[in-house]
Amino acid sequence: MGLEEYEELLKDYDVWETIGTGGFAKVKLAQHKLTGEKVAVKIMEKEELGEDLPRVQTEIAAMMNLSHQHVCTLYQVIETPKRIFMVLEYCPGGELFDYIVSKDRLEECEARVFFRQIVSAVAYVHGQGFAHRDLKPENLLIDENHNLKLIDFGLCAKPKGGLECRLQTCCGSPAYAAPELIRGKAYIGSEADLWSMGVLLYALLCGFLPFDDENVMVLYRKIQRGKYELPSWLSSSSIQLLNQLLQVEPKQRISIKELLVHPWLTQEYGCDVECHSRFTLHHLDHQCIAELTTWFGGNHKTMWCLVSEWKYDHLTACYLILVAMKASGRPPCLLSSP
């Protein structure tokens, strides 16, 4: 790796092993020097990105405007002549995909805990006017408290005319793609997300996919047909919810609003799914601002204004990491000595 390209990153982070390799990005584990906190650094080579470069801008713009307990936090963006580095919240539990594989399939009660978190994240993202368009277990990570965090907003869309307006780009992963999306017709992103959530719930409860085939054209036909197996272990309420999500006709499909109060989700909880964020976007926490002021100097007011610029530079990262430490019950403090 061209060391000079990593200079800016290595100033503030110790970089460890690669923990993920995706299409055009690799993810390395790193440690923030001033707090000791672990982070995930998504590294993208601009040449390799080619026409995918706008996806990165889309992802960064989206994540700068999303702050939710089940959406992965973006801490900092570093751009060099050849690379883009995104410093993100580290999720030690890894991908939900691997977790399902390790357990074969999840019991209904555990699937409900996770699915409530997914519905909460998607309802919030839709509420902010975005459709994710690539919902799948690989894009849901497990954090240190065994809670889910949604990642990869590279394909998300924020239609100008709001979520009701139709999208054209056929994207996402085939097995999770809605029938209307693969038919190539204009579709509504949020409705396509609800289909993907149906495939996700099926994967959680069954441990395999409702529509699968190594031949992508056969796979597409199965999706359009919308018929899938119902293993004997599925409860009737699970079957009913899957049926409401995996409706080939988007207008017949359950909406995110109905999902928030669906009996399968509220069963054993006695309360609706929380769609609001526990954090106000760009909320400023006095204690964390004070800690930054102590370290970087200046006065509280100046630091307050500096952080309010949200440049997603190292100062933004220090602030957001302190907030995350506080939310995890760790004292939000910067190391006394570097």
Ligand SMILES: O=C(Nc1ccc2c(c1)CNCC2)c1ccc(F)cc1
């Ligand atoms: O934390 C991440 N990945 C991660 C973390 C831990 C482990 C893995 C991935 C996979 N092997 C098990 C351990 C991560 C965080 C944000 C992101 F955008 C992409 C990946």
